[in-house]
Amino acid sequence: MMDVPVSWYLILAVTLFGIGTVGVLTRRNLLVVLMSLEIMLNGVNLAILAFARHHGDAQGQAAVFIVMAVAAAEVAVGLALAIALFRHEGSVDLDRATRMKG
Amino acid sequence: MTAEFVVFWILAVASVAGALAVVLPPFGRNPLHAAIALLITFTCLAGLMVLLSAHLVAVLQILVYAGAVMVLFTFVVMMLNLRRQDLAGFRITAWKVVGVIALVALSVKIGILLVAGLSGFDNVSASAPITNDFGGIRTVGRSLLTTYLVPFEATSLLLLVAIVGALIVARRRDGGAS
Numbered sequence: 217m218m219d220v221p222v223s224w225y226l227i228l229a230v231t232l233f234g235i236g237t238v239g240v241l242t243r244r245n246l247l248v249v250l251m252s253l254e255i256m257l258n259g260v261n262l263a264i265l266a267f268a269r270h271h272g273d274a275q276g277q278a279a280v281f282i283v284m285a286v287a288a289a290e291v292a293v294g295l296a297l298a299i300a301l302f303r304h305e306g307s308v309d310l311d312r313a314t315r316m317k318g
Numbered sequence: 319m320t321a322e323f324v325v326f327w328i329l330a331v332a333s334v335a336g337a338l339a340v341v342l343p344p345f346g347r348n349p350l351h352a353a354i355a356l357l358i359t360f361t362c363l364a365g366l367m368v369l370l371s372a373h374l375v376a377v378l379q380i381l382v383y384a385g386a387v388m389v390l391f392t393f394v395v396m397m398l399n400l401r402r403q404d405l406a407g408f409r410i411t412a413w414k415v416v417g418v419i420a421l422v423a424l425s426v427k428i429g430i431l432l433v434a435g436l437s438g439f440d441n442v443s444a445s446a447p448i449t450n451d452f453g454g455i456r457t458v459g460r461s462l463l464t465t466y467l468v469p470f471e472a473t474s475l476l477l478l479v480a481i482v483g484a485l486i487v488a489r490r491r492d493g494g495a496s
Contacts, residue, residue, distance in 0.1 A: 218322075219320045220322055220326045225366070227431065232334065234425070235337040238417045238421045239341035241417035241420055242341075242413060242414045247398075258383070261375075265372045268370075269448070272447060284379070288387060291387050292390065292483075293487065295390055296483070297488075
């Protein structure tokens with residue numbers, strides 16, 4: 217029925233989450249930071265689905281559904297912030313966005 | 319090595335390669351290239367979700383991530399019209415040092431997981447048997463509209479707030495009326 221063990225999926229999920237973390241912490245471009253956040257969320261989704269498959273319980277997939285909706289909302293607001301930042305500073309470089317106001 | 323192992327390895331390697339291409343500076347310097355690499359990762363993850371019998375979630379992954387989110391990203395990248403000097407330049411900052419430390423710490427964590435934590439999950443026969451309907455619209459929709467009804471409705475409210483918030487944040491302030 218299922219040939220690949222669940223632990224392999226979990227290791228892949230942790231790997232994707234780690235790659236996304238490094239991207240969020242190291243990149244300066246706001247757009248790439250948002251993409252790295254998406255990678256982190258996808259890693260978490262994969263882990264939830266692996267556990268749902270392991271326990272044979274489809275409720276975890278409902279949780280993934282909600283995580284996806286939250287991720288879509290986060291991207292919409294984040295890209296709106298990127299546009300506002302670009303209008304204000306002339307770039308999406310996070311190192312230049314040092315002021316809260318003005 | 320059955321076909322499932324082969325498909326898993328292809329999809330896993332491709333998704334990790336796409337994620338690395340987003341994050342690492344030589345590839346991800348151009349945001350549009352990073353968006354294409356992210357599309358590869360999303361598509362491969364949808365395939366992995368099918369392997370986990372989560373068919374509805376896999377379709378949603380394609381629709382929401384590979385469709386809507388990627389269109390948003392590419393649209394914003396083209397709309398911002400970044401100049402070449404905005405994309406160039408690579409400095410060693412404190413955050414990058416923190417990022418490397420985080421990478422090392424996560425690698426250690428993965429190693430610990432490999433050695434000890436996953437001993438209960440590496441046995442295929444330990445996974446619960448599933449019915450044919452597992453991961454279909456019927457089972458997932460039923461739990462969404464019964465057990466998770468309140469989070470489901472809260473999600474719709476969140477999406478409304480996100481739409482209004484995005485419009486307010488991104489509106490043109492020097493444009494007068496709007």
